[in-house]
Amino acid sequence: MFEYPALFAVAAVVREGSFERAAHVLNITPSAVSQRIRLLEERIGAVLIVRGQPCTPTEEGRKICRHVERVAMLEQELRAVMPSLGGEEALESRITLPIATNADSLATWFLDAAMGAAKRQGFLLDLSVEDQDHTATGLRRGEVLAAVTTLEKPIPGCDSTPLGSLRYRATASPEFLERYFADGVNARTLAQAPGIVFGKKDTLQYQWVRRAVGHDVAFPTHWLPSTHGYVEVSLGGMGWGMNPALLVGSLLEKGALVELIPGLCVDVPLFWQARRLSSALLDELSGAVVKAARASLLWTGAGR
Amino acid sequence: MFEYPALFAVAAVVREGSFERAAHVLNITPSAVSQRIRLLEERIGAVLIVRGQPCTPTEEGRKICRHVERVAMLEQELRAVMPSLGGEEALESRITLPIATNADSLATWFLDAAMGAAKRQGFLLDLSVEDQDHTATGLRRGEVLAAVTTLEKPIPGCDSTPLGSLRYRATASPEFLERYFADGVNARTLAQAPGIVFGKKDTLQYQWVRRAVGHDVAFPTHWLPSTHGYVEVSLGGMGWGMNPALLVGSLLEKGALVELIPGLCVDVPLFWQARRLSSALLDELSGAVVKAARASLLWTGAGR
Structure with a gap:
C-alpha cells in the first residue's frame, strides 16, 4: 500500500498551487504538508513538485496526482454506498474531475452539459482549454480524465465516442x-x-x-x-x-x-475520449456530454 | 551587420509555426528556409528552432525573433517616409506587433482599442492572453512589445503607464x-x-x-x-x-x-508597459489603449 497522506498532500499542492492553500484544504499545517512531501521525495529519490508560484508537478509528481485523483474518485463512490467507511475530510470529500476541451466547444455546447452533471452529482470540475488537435495530449499524459478532441483513435486505456462535427x-x-x-x-x-x-x-x-x-x-x-x-x-x-x-x-x-x-x-469531427475507470461520476459526465453534443453538433453518423 | 535573410527566416518560421508556411510568406522554397536557418545555427553553434508542430523558438531563437520584429518595425516606419528604399516583400511589409493582455481586459475594454489602432495603421496583432500577474513575464523575456499588466514598476527598457483599475x-x-x-x-x-x-x-x-x-x-x-x-x-x-x-x-x-x-x-490596478522603441506604430497603439482604459476603468488618479 502506498503512503497515502503524502500522496494526497502532493495532489493537494498541485491542485491548489501552493503549500499554504493545500495545508488549508487538508486541515494540517504548511510545514506538515512540506515534511510529508519532502520525506516522500527523499524515499522515491525524485523531486515531485517544482516549488514556485504556482507550484507545478514534475513528470513523476504528475503520475502521483493522476493516481490520487482516481483513488479519490473511487473512494467517493464506495463511500456513497458504505457511508460508515468515513475517511471524509472536509474538502477531500468533493471530487475534482480534470477535463480538457477546445475553446470553441466550451463557448458553444459543452459548458451547459458539464455544469448540469457537476451540479447533479456534486463533483467539481477542473477544466483546461486546449487547441482541439491537442486536447488528447493531456489525456495521454494522464493529466485529465476525459477530453473533447479531434482524435478518433482511442488513446490506450480510454474509450472514444463520436460527438458529431x-x-x-x-x-x-x-x-x-x-x-x-x-x-x-x-x-x-x-x-x-x-x-x-x-x-x-x-x-x-x-x-x-x-x-x-x-x-x-x-x-x-x-x-x-x-x-x-x-x-x-x-x-x-x-x-x-x-x-x-x-x-x-x-x-x-x-x-x-x-x-x-x-x-x-x-x-471538424469531435470525439469524447474518457478513461475506462468504471466510475459512476465520470459515466454521468460522459452521458451528459454526449447527449448535449448530439443535440448541438452536426451528426452524419454514417460509417461510425 | 547581421545575416538578415537568415534572421528573417527564423522569425517567419516561429511566427507561422512551420517551415512550409514560412517559405510561402518569404516566397522561397522550404528547403531554402531550412538551409538558411541550419547554416545560421551552425555558425552560432546553437539550435534556434525546436522542429515540431508548431515549430517553437529556443531561448536563443527567441532573442533573434525579438531583434527581427524590432528591425522590421523600424524598417516599416522608414519606408513610410522613404518609399524608394523598397525591400518590401509581399507580406514582410505588414508588421506584426506581439502584445500580451489578461483575459478579462480582452473580454471587456481592450480589444476595441487595439483593433481600432491596427485598422488605422495597418499593422497586425499577435495577441497572447496571460494571467494578469504574469503578462509581465513575456515582456521581460522580450516576447511581446507591450502588455496590460498588474506590475507597476517599469521593466528595464519599458515605460509603465497607469490605466486605472x-x-x-x-x-x-x-x-x-x-x-x-x-x-x-x-x-x-x-x-x-x-x-x-x-x-x-x-x-x-x-x-x-x-x-x-x-x-x-x-x-x-x-x-x-x-x-x-x-x-x-x-x-x-x-x-x-x-x-x-x-x-x-x-x-x-x-x-x-x-x-x-x-x-x-x-x-485590480492595471498598467500598460511598452518597450521604449521610438516607434510610431507602437506609440499609436499605446495612445489608443490608454485612452480606452481611462474611459472604461476606475480611475482614482491620486498619487499616480
Missing part, C-alpha cells in the same frame, strides 16, 4: 468583404486580406483556403486566442476568420457577418 | 446565494459553497475572502479558464466567482446575478 464558416463583416473581396475570393485577394487565426496550432483557415482555391495562400495574420474576441474582431472588420456556426448563426441571419463563400464550410 | 464583484445566481448563503457569508458557509477560480495563478477569490472574513478559507473549487464561460457558470448556479463589473453590470441590474456582499469589491 463542429461546423465552421469563413466570415467577415460586410464592409470587410466589400473592401478586400470586391473582385471575388481568389488567391490574389486572399493574399491581401488580413485573416484572424486563433493560435499557432490552429489550421482551420489553411484548410478552408485550400478548399477555396485548391492550394495554400499565405495571408497577413492577426493572432487572437479568444473565441468571443474572435467574433468581436470579425464584427469589427479587423479580418476574416473561421467562426463556429453555432456562435455566429444569428449574426449571419442579421447580416452583421457574411460568409466569404456562402456554404463553403469546414466541419 | 478593473473592478471585480463576488457574484452568484440568486438560487445559489439562497442555497449556500441563507445564513450569511461567513467562514463556515464559504467553506461549503463551490467557488469558481479562473486559473492556478488567479488570487482574486482568496483576496476577496480575506477581505470578507478577515482570514483565508479553503472552499470547493471549480477551475474554468474562460471569461465568458465564467459568467455562464455563475448564471447557471455552479458556483460563485469574481466577475469583472464591466461584464456583469447589466446582469446585476436585472437580478440574474447578485453580489455575495453588496459593494465589497476587489479592484
Whole structure:
C-alpha cells in the first residue's frame, strides 16, 4: 500500500498551487504538508513538485496526482454506498474531475452539459482549454480524465465516442468583404486580406483556403486566442476568420457577418475520449456530454 | 551587420509555426528556409528552432525573433517616409506587433482599442492572453512589445503607464446565494459553497475572502479558464466567482446575478508597459489603449 497522506498532500499542492492553500484544504499545517512531501521525495529519490508560484508537478509528481485523483474518485463512490467507511475530510470529500476541451466547444455546447452533471452529482470540475488537435495530449499524459478532441483513435486505456462535427464558416463583416473581396475570393485577394487565426496550432483557415482555391495562400495574420474576441474582431472588420456556426448563426441571419463563400464550410469531427475507470461520476459526465453534443453538433453518423 | 535573410527566416518560421508556411510568406522554397536557418545555427553553434508542430523558438531563437520584429518595425516606419528604399516583400511589409493582455481586459475594454489602432495603421496583432500577474513575464523575456499588466514598476527598457483599475464583484445566481448563503457569508458557509477560480495563478477569490472574513478559507473549487464561460457558470448556479463589473453590470441590474456582499469589491490596478522603441506604430497603439482604459476603468488618479 502506498503512503497515502503524502500522496494526497502532493495532489493537494498541485491542485491548489501552493503549500499554504493545500495545508488549508487538508486541515494540517504548511510545514506538515512540506515534511510529508519532502520525506516522500527523499524515499522515491525524485523531486515531485517544482516549488514556485504556482507550484507545478514534475513528470513523476504528475503520475502521483493522476493516481490520487482516481483513488479519490473511487473512494467517493464506495463511500456513497458504505457511508460508515468515513475517511471524509472536509474538502477531500468533493471530487475534482480534470477535463480538457477546445475553446470553441466550451463557448458553444459543452459548458451547459458539464455544469448540469457537476451540479447533479456534486463533483467539481477542473477544466483546461486546449487547441482541439491537442486536447488528447493531456489525456495521454494522464493529466485529465476525459477530453473533447479531434482524435478518433482511442488513446490506450480510454474509450472514444463520436460527438458529431463542429461546423465552421469563413466570415467577415460586410464592409470587410466589400473592401478586400470586391473582385471575388481568389488567391490574389486572399493574399491581401488580413485573416484572424486563433493560435499557432490552429489550421482551420489553411484548410478552408485550400478548399477555396485548391492550394495554400499565405495571408497577413492577426493572432487572437479568444473565441468571443474572435467574433468581436470579425464584427469589427479587423479580418476574416473561421467562426463556429453555432456562435455566429444569428449574426449571419442579421447580416452583421457574411460568409466569404456562402456554404463553403469546414466541419471538424469531435470525439469524447474518457478513461475506462468504471466510475459512476465520470459515466454521468460522459452521458451528459454526449447527449448535449448530439443535440448541438452536426451528426452524419454514417460509417461510425 | 547581421545575416538578415537568415534572421528573417527564423522569425517567419516561429511566427507561422512551420517551415512550409514560412517559405510561402518569404516566397522561397522550404528547403531554402531550412538551409538558411541550419547554416545560421551552425555558425552560432546553437539550435534556434525546436522542429515540431508548431515549430517553437529556443531561448536563443527567441532573442533573434525579438531583434527581427524590432528591425522590421523600424524598417516599416522608414519606408513610410522613404518609399524608394523598397525591400518590401509581399507580406514582410505588414508588421506584426506581439502584445500580451489578461483575459478579462480582452473580454471587456481592450480589444476595441487595439483593433481600432491596427485598422488605422495597418499593422497586425499577435495577441497572447496571460494571467494578469504574469503578462509581465513575456515582456521581460522580450516576447511581446507591450502588455496590460498588474506590475507597476517599469521593466528595464519599458515605460509603465497607469490605466486605472478593473473592478471585480463576488457574484452568484440568486438560487445559489439562497442555497449556500441563507445564513450569511461567513467562514463556515464559504467553506461549503463551490467557488469558481479562473486559473492556478488567479488570487482574486482568496483576496476577496480575506477581505470578507478577515482570514483565508479553503472552499470547493471549480477551475474554468474562460471569461465568458465564467459568467455562464455563475448564471447557471455552479458556483460563485469574481466577475469583472464591466461584464456583469447589466446582469446585476436585472437580478440574474447578485453580489455575495453588496459593494465589497476587489479592484485590480492595471498598467500598460511598452518597450521604449521610438516607434510610431507602437506609440499609436499605446495612445489608443490608454485612452480606452481611462474611459472604461476606475480611475482614482491620486498619487499616480
